[in-house]
Amino acid sequence: MNDTASGKDVGAPVRAAAALAISMVLGPGRTLDAALADSRVQQLGASSPAATQALVYGSLRFGLRLVAAVQTLLARPWEQQAPELRGLLLLGLYQLEYGDVPPHAAVSTVVGAARLIGQAKAAGFVNAVLRRYQRERVELLARADAVLANAKAHPQWLVNAFQRDWRRGIEPMLEANNEQPPLWLRANRRRISAADLADRLTRAGHEVSLCEFAPDALRLALPVDVRHLPEFVDGLCSVQDAAAQLAVPFLGMSAGHRVLDACAAPGGKTGHLLEADVELSGLVAVEFDSSRASRINSNLVRLGLKADLRVADASRTKDWWDGVPFDRILLDVPCSGTGVIRRHPDIKWLRRPNDIATLAAKQRALLAALWPLLAPGGRLVYVSCSVLRAENADLIAGFLAGDHGAVDVTAQVTAQTASLPEAPGPGPGYALLPGAKDTDGFFYACLERS
Ligand SMILES: C[S@@+](CC[C@H](N)C(=O)[O-])C[C@H]1O[C@@H](n2cnc3c(N)ncnc32)[C@H](O)[C@@H]1O
CATH class of the missing domain: 1.10.940.10 (NusB-like)
Structure with missing residues (x-):
């Protein structure tokens, strides 16, 4: 080389x-x-x-x-x-x-x-x-x-799992997993729009395109080290895949809402929640890994933002919750990362088939523990960067079948977002497969408490 x-x-x-x-x-x-x-x-x-x-x-x-x-x-x-x-x-x-x-x-x-x-x-x-x-x-x-x-x-067990979940058409996903990912940025809309940031970067010689469905996202054709990008250093933008930027529009926050960002580190979505042009009554971010939690702080300092950060196990609500319900909950679960293999090719070597059931059990426990913290009429958005149904649609279907008063409103929510890629399979929730629009693979389920 x-x-x-x-x-x-x-x-x-x-x-x-x-x-x-x-x-x-x-x-x-x-x-x-x-x-x-x-x-x-x-x-x-x-x-x-x-x-x-x-x-x-x-x-x-x-x-x-x-x-x-x-x-x-x-x-x-x-x-x-x-x-x-x-x-x-x-x-x-x-x-x-x-x-x-x-x-x-x-x-x-x-x-x-x-x-x-x-x-x-x-x-x-x-x-x-x-x-x-x-x-x-x-x-x-x-x-x-x-x-x-x-x-x-790819490992054989993972291809088997993809085939079981997505039947036909897994080859484009496998190929996308082997590509070098582009650099997606998120404009800090409190300071600059995606279009203005794109103009500025274009004038500085970058080849930039906007995203048709994530309003704050822009894609750099040639990745750069963002530490040398003045717009990044000055807090005008952050690095975040366009698919990950859907959490904020899907939450549908309004002025006065109290918001919980559970499983928050390194704070990519915490920053986006705070940049949204909405005067929240508060944002509580919970993360149990203290070294990762410190990255939330450094990211927020760069963006000039502040959150109420609690280092705790989100599922042990007695340890950190003050009893005041949340209007919106973002639950970005720890997952297999099978939607972000192009960014982390080590996943192909490190993940084991048994990990999936273990992760799904953790995800279910987090969802069950946090659901009661949601105010009646409130919305919880469950997010993962997995493309396996066991961590996504199957898990949500199991939750909806329980006696939780949960309603899946994902279809109504996604219908309000223009130009989203078509969902690759039946719900509940909404999945984006890697490579569909040059994004990572993600899963979202928008659940409301009746
Ligand atoms: C998918 S990452 C979150 C990414 C983050 N939301 C962002 O956008 O930057 C999941 C995070 O959850 C944390 N985590 C896992 N289990 C947790 C638990 N029980 N309570 C709190 N945090 C947890 C992990 O340490 C990890 O930082």
Whole structure:
């Protein structure tokens, strides 16, 4: 890989950083963000953090296809190989198949990287596997690609779950999951409209388009590091996918409403709720992870906004609720993240089939605990960035069948939002699949208390 900033080959240390980060995801199961933030990874990749990141994302995005192809070349199954070896192999295979350096350089720099991460003994093995892959890649890939999950680099259990939930047409979603996501911004409408921000960014040389259904959203064709964007630093905008920006219009807040933002960190939606042009009587944000809760504060400081933040388990309402009902509740549940795989390709490697039932149990518990806090006639918007029905429509259907006095008003609410993509399947709630309008996959259910 060439470092596009310098035009120079970034060499073995960056490969070593990338292989190490990949091995941390594949071995101990660290998240991609945590692996990239590791001090050894940062040290080795210091000459080009962007190139390190690109190699790690690419390898994890397409790796399951490559592993399926190379499996027959290994004496022991892939999972039984040492994590560092898997990191080196995956990186080498990714470079050979998708990289932009000549094959001999792809192989030799990965072999050099092996030495830098203390895997000198493995260098010969890595070299041999990569060279054999180079010679036999056409047949190896043809055999692997005969299976849809391999061809689209997804775990088989997840493809089965997508097929069960969405039947036909999952290929566009699988392909969207492998794309590099665009950068969506949200204009801080207290300070600037999306159209004016788009003008300003266009004049600064960015290629910008507005979103037809999320009024505050704008898309930058070429992602940038927002820390260098004056409009971001000054609090005129935030980074947020257009699909995530539907929570605020779907809540339908009015002046005087008391609003609860449950599961609030890192505060993307908290900021949007406060930017909306509505004088609320109060906004309570609850988050149980204290380090993530501090990110809500820093985001709000940048935007010049304030919320009543409580660090607590939202489902243990006795610990934090003052007994005054809420007119609106935003419940943005912890979920499998299967709608945001393009932003977090590590999800393909880290999620396990059993996680889904565990997550659904947590989601149900949060919904059951928070529902009684809603004032009669009030609205709760349940949100997830999952595309699995077990965490979404099935869970909401189960809740609606209970004796909670809950009415699903999602269809009426979505009908008031122009140009929304058509729902891909029957309700309750409303789903957006990844890639439908270049957004992440999200699920919304708008429930009112009768
Ligand atoms: C999907 S994220 C929320 C994203 C956030 N609403 C935003 O827009 O930036 C879910 C959050 O819920 C938090 N969480 C999970 N279970 C919780 C609970 N029982 N009580 C409070 N927060 C919880 C997680 O720590 C995580 O920060």
